[in-house]
Amino acid sequence: LIAEYEEDMVKYADDADKSNIRExxxxxxxxxAKENKKFQYSIVKKGGRSSQYIGSIQWLEDAGIVRRCYNTQITELPLEGNSIKECFKVYTTDIGILMAMLDYGTQADILKGNLLGYKGAIFENLMADFLCKSGQKLYYFHKDSGLELDFLVRFKGECVILEVKAKSGxxxxxxxVLKNKDVYHVKNAIxxxxxxxxxxxxxxxxxxxxxxxxxxxxxxVIIPDVDLSLLTTI
Incomplete structure (x- = not known):
């Protein structure tokens, strides 16, 4: 699977861009894998810079292989208007691509619960996959203080937090954020x-x-306002 994607990069990309796109x-x-999943050019290659690689990320995004998830200045609508274009994470648009890029046997490790620290990345990318396939853009919120929200989405006309846990917790x-509604202006989370x-x-x-x-x-339609205390199982 990954070999076919890389062959397409070689086939369709300009010669000068091929190595950067692949990197x-x-x-x-x-x-x-990083705790702070912000895309860093120095991870691509030591000394890497935005001017060197930003066009490669755009190529991958235009090809439908990846999607950028932009940090936002504030937790308010409109999310696009409040996004920080130079600060983003990168997810694959299909979880199968990420799984194929990992070590042989990772699929079995998932079923056995042996992923340890990396499971958070997989489950976040899975949620990004869901959002991409429904046509939604990706946003998150991060502050230097360490406060970080996995995703922000427009839901029922509000800015809503979307948090993804591999299990629970x-x-x-x-x-x-929810305790400080006067500061962050967010009332609900999923x-x-x-x-x-x-x-x-x-x-x-x-x-x-x-x-x-x-x-x-x-x-x-999907999640109506009902008494959820009555729902004990799916």
Whole structure:
């Protein structure tokens, strides 16, 4: 699978760009392995600069292989208007691409729960896959203080936090934002992981496999305002 993608890069890209495109593409697993998943050109190649590689990322995005997820200045709509164009993460548009780029046997490790620290990157990319396939752009929020939200989406006409957990657990940054509504102007969040459909205060919990349903135009149909306390299983 990966060989075919790289063959296409060689076939269709300009000669001067081929090596840079391949280097950007091959750096994606390393970029997502970092705690701060912001795309760094120095990870592509020591001493790498934006001027050297930004066109290669654009080529990969235009080819439909990757999608940039932009950091936002504030947690408010419109997300595109508040995005920081030089600060972004890079996800593959199809989770199968990322899985094929990892070590042989990773698929079996997923089933056995042996991914340890890298599982967060895989599950985030899976959510990015869901959002890309529904035609949505990708945004996240990060501050130098360490506060970071996996994704921000427009949902039911509001800016809503989208947090992805490989299993379940606390999300400190999300809790901080929801407790300070006068500062961040976010009232609700959706948390995906090993959950049943339910609600924890301002947080809607749903199982990860339902992530493809998080789409604003379907919000009223897919997740209506019902008494979620009645839903104990899917």
């Amino acid at each position: 950007c593409f091959e750096s994606i697993p390393k970029q997502l 606390k999300t400190k940054s999300m809790s901080t 948390k995906l992981g090993q959950y049943n459909v339910g609600r924890e205060g301002d947080i809607l919990t749903i199982p990860l496999y339902m992530g493809f349903l998080v789409e604003d135009k379907l919000a009223e």
